[in-house]
Amino acid sequence: MKKVLREITLDLVRVTEAAALVSSLQLGRGDKEAVDRAAVDAMRGMLDYIPMRATVVIGEGEKDKAPMLYIGEKVGTWEADSPEYDIAVDPVDGTRLVAYGLSNAISVLAAAEKGAITYLPTFYSWKLAVGPELAGKLDLNLSITENLRRASEVLGVKISEITVVVLNRDRHRDIIEEIRSAGARIKLISDGDVAAAIATAIPESGVDIYMGIGGSPEAILAAAALRCLGGEMQLRLWPHSREEKEKVLSDGYDLERIYRTEELVSGEDVVFVATGITSGDFLKGVRYMRDKVITESIAMRARSRTVRKITAYHDVKHKHVPLKSRGGDVSFFELQR
Structure with a gap:
């Protein structure tokens, strides 16, 4: 193999x-x-x-x-x-x-x-992606403000020098507002969140963090790339409807569980x-x-x-x-x- x-x-x-x-x-x-x-x-x-x-x-x-x-x-x-x-x-x-x-x-x-x-049962997930320097240092369970503070300490830069990529969607209004209030820079994208998540592990991209609610299949693909680059993907399932939520819960999934890179795409090959x-x-x-x-x-x-x-x-x-x-x-x- x-x-x-x-x-x-x-x-x-x-x-x-x-x-x-x-x-x-x-x-x-x-x-x-x-x-x-x-x-x-x-x-x-x-x-x-x-x-x-x-x-x-x-x-x-x-x-x-x-x-x-x-x-x-x-x-x-x-x-x-x-x-x-x-x-x-x-x-x-x-x-x-x-x-x-x-x-x-x-x-x-x-x-x-x-x-x-790994198979993910929801169409969308709450995602947090970072490159090698921040891998293992942030936590999806923490607030956006706290994660930006931690990133600032790890990278040795001011929060105002950190760039966060977010999909430009109505569902992200609160996320965007908290990032702005914390003082970080934001790069809004209309589509293409696989490339955006991977960019966090590409030094010349100028991107430090990707966060927000996006497609679960795209999260798996980005996780595979980040496995190869030494970066990290964290995600939590995000049902987009009551029907999807009920089905996911009835199938035994934990909506509070945080999936990490190696759980999403395992093995060395x-x-x-x-x-x-x-x-x-x-x-x-x-x-x-x-x-x-x-x-x-x-x-x-x-x-x-x-x-x-x-x-x-x-x-x-x-x-x-x-x-x-x-x-x-x-x-x-x-x-x-």
Whole structure:
């Protein structure tokens, strides 16, 4: 298993590259559904080429609501001697960002040993993400003000020098007000909280803390990356309706429990890959230059904490992308027309 995960890391990069390339053709057209359809089709098509026996545990939704990359779907070649493990995917983290030509959209995939990726029963979670310097130093049970005070002490800076990323949502009004009252800087984002959480562990991003209520699947993907970067994700389940709350409680979940990084994605054989679709805090987006298309991807492994950035130059006239809906490879040049 250890050897195989290392060997297929670059193959997994090709998966997010394909999703980024095809979805980038929808840039600025205002159609979020078209962005997602394109990315899902390309990601699912490329996964058929990867020598593995993998199960989607975080994907596009339940089988009856998602035609491809649904939870429980089997992907890969499924050859007898291939390794078996679980994957979490988000073909586009930030479909709205691509649809309207905004920054920070990425295509994401995480792979781990069978059973290593935790299932979260709520659509949303209360999340707190930090980089290596603050890992283990903050606590989701504490107030925002107290966590900012602790961060100030650990980092050796004034609270006014700390930057917190928050999704710009009505539900975050109180959170934003408390951060402002404490004196910290705020970076509000419209979408793309996987990239935002990971940015806390990227020194050049200028981001120190990510907090707020966001998607649970995105939390798992960010946790996989933070495992590889030495950062930390903490979360608490946040039911968004009375019906969801009743179901979660009846299933035996504790709404006060704090999940931490290693509980969300366990084991040492964790791989995280992502490709930029639109340029953002830590990845450049897809760029078109005459007969070439340039992509930038990142690949990480938890075991070695090795992080690789990969710049690829794709020759438009020779590039083919496998689309599941077409049953095989399609010329990228033809897709552009």
